[in-house]
Amino acid sequence: MKPGDLFRPSLARRLVLLAAIWSLAVLVVTGLAQTALFRQEAISRFDDDLFDVADGLYAGSTVDDQGQVDAPPLTDSRATRAYSGKYWQISEPGADGKLHALVRSRSLWDGELKGPDKGIALLRGAAGKPVYYDSVGPAHEPLRAAAMLARLPGRAAPVVFMAAEDRSALEKDAQRFALETAGVLILLGAGLLLVVLIQVRVGLQPLFDLQREVAFVRQGKAERVGGTYPSELQPLAEELNALVAHDQEVVERQRTHVGNLAHALKTPISVMMAEADQDKGSLAQLVTRQTQLMREQVDHHLRRARAAARTQGNRERTPLEPVMDELAVTLERIFEDRGVEIDWRAPEDLVFPGERQDLLEIVGNVLENACKYGGGRVRAIAEAIGPDRMSITVEDNGPGLSQADRAAVLKRGERLDETAPGSGLGLSIVDELARVYGGSISLDQAVLGGLKVVVNLPRAEA
């Protein structure tokens, strides 16, 4: 991955991000709702108990002759221990709008329960029904309280019965529940994210497959994009294949055009050369020189057209041995007057993974070179180098080349269209073709005395 890729829009990232945001929202809302529900449920049970206490007070309270309210004896021992967290109180609404305690549990000690925030009005509005609210206790503990305004027989002024209990345990429960819920939801979220990641990876796999197939086509390992794809990608694959086919057709047509043009020029050049040969004038000399240049140009561009665009979709396999045989026989015929003798060896199981005419061009040029510049004796040995490479070593007994000349002949790294036409020994075209197939060519001093050319080529399984 390149550094810039991090900021490039990514399908996978987009999908994962969307899923993550959505999941996060759902999980957070779920968590909050769960916690709220739990708390509500717990508080409602808590409130029921408080109501029981307040109602018990109301039911058991009596008013004596002086109008004093007597609370019933409550059995809960916690109401007698100071600051135990369980409190009750019977109050009366004062003229100042506040509640004043008439009787209170001993647990309150000298404290007093506070009324609801909205005060007596609220209680009056709901006379006979409990009002629940949060408050703070005498020991500054959080309280849940119930207050109910009612009238006792024998007393004109209404009385407020209040019960309260420390709610910190409940709060703790709610908090624990919230934490536990959060933990579970985080786990769930992580799981969801993992699933999304896998889903995206699996879901996008056909894209990666397609990319690999296209790379194969470009590298010449496949002729067309293969495999079957999901209905969304299949049309793309088909379009790619159509594009490849179109491209091949165009390239093929161009090659044919270049070839036809070059071949068509050859006969007129022959005619001009022959005509100029008849004459010794300055015009004839000019024509001779220029036709020679034309001839070299035509040869050069023909070879280039042949070497170009061979990588696409090559599924051909060419056994080496028959090619060596045909070339040896043909070349000995061509150089019959010089008595050139080609001694060649090639194991029959060597197969070249490419077009026959390319192999002919590679080996033919190397052999022709040896026949042309050698001293009449040529030795060509083909060997396997491991399971997928082979080498063809061609030696001659000619004068050979100096080290500097050997380097100049190949001009490694330079493209053929940049080198001057007519230069070299026809070896640059071999180099070019071999490299198209991932091969190479190297030059050395031959044991026979002349040039030694080693062509290294890929090898297909026999």
Added chain:
Amino acid sequence: MRILLAEDDPDLSRQLKQALADADYAVDHAPDGEEAHFLGDTEPYDAVILDLGLPKIDGVSVLERWRRDGKTTPVLILTARSAWSEKVAGFDAGADDYLTKPFHTEELLARLRALLRRSAGHAAATLTCGGIRLDPRAARASVNGEPLRLTSLEYRLLHYLMMHQGRVIGRTELVEHLYDQDFDRDSNTIEVFVGRLRKKIGSDRIETVRGLGYRLIALEGEAAGS
């Protein structure tokens, strides 16, 4: 010497006819494949200069027809096509030499002279062994009339075996006659060449005599060698 020139370009034809006439050849000209085939089929030429890009019937087809009919007239192919696959195809069809356009007239004349010189001794003593015929002067061999395509080493091996047909020839003897002194001679060299030759002439024509060497024999039903 009578030459058939099969070339469709009028200017080139005119020039070549002139050059050939100047070199004291009698020249017939055929501007298309049909006429070339007809002339080559009916007239006794010493050599044919055959352009491959002829109208009506292409040069390779004309050549193949002649060879199928047993015509052995030496043929020099003239073509604009210079790829090795095309050269090999030309020789496969039975060409004796190959010249790619554009060329200098002197080059053509030199090659024609060499071609005629090589085929001059055609009627000389040929060696036969059953269906194999070997013409030492032209350095050509055939099996049952089919021309063999041999490299010079294979040809030398066959020649030696034919000169001593019926006799068992040891490997050392064969190596000595195939190779000059300065070539290395590994032990299985001969096996390689015998193997290749067997593929080209038929494997049962060369017998392996265990521990001794090889023997060339005439197959049953074929006439015995001379």
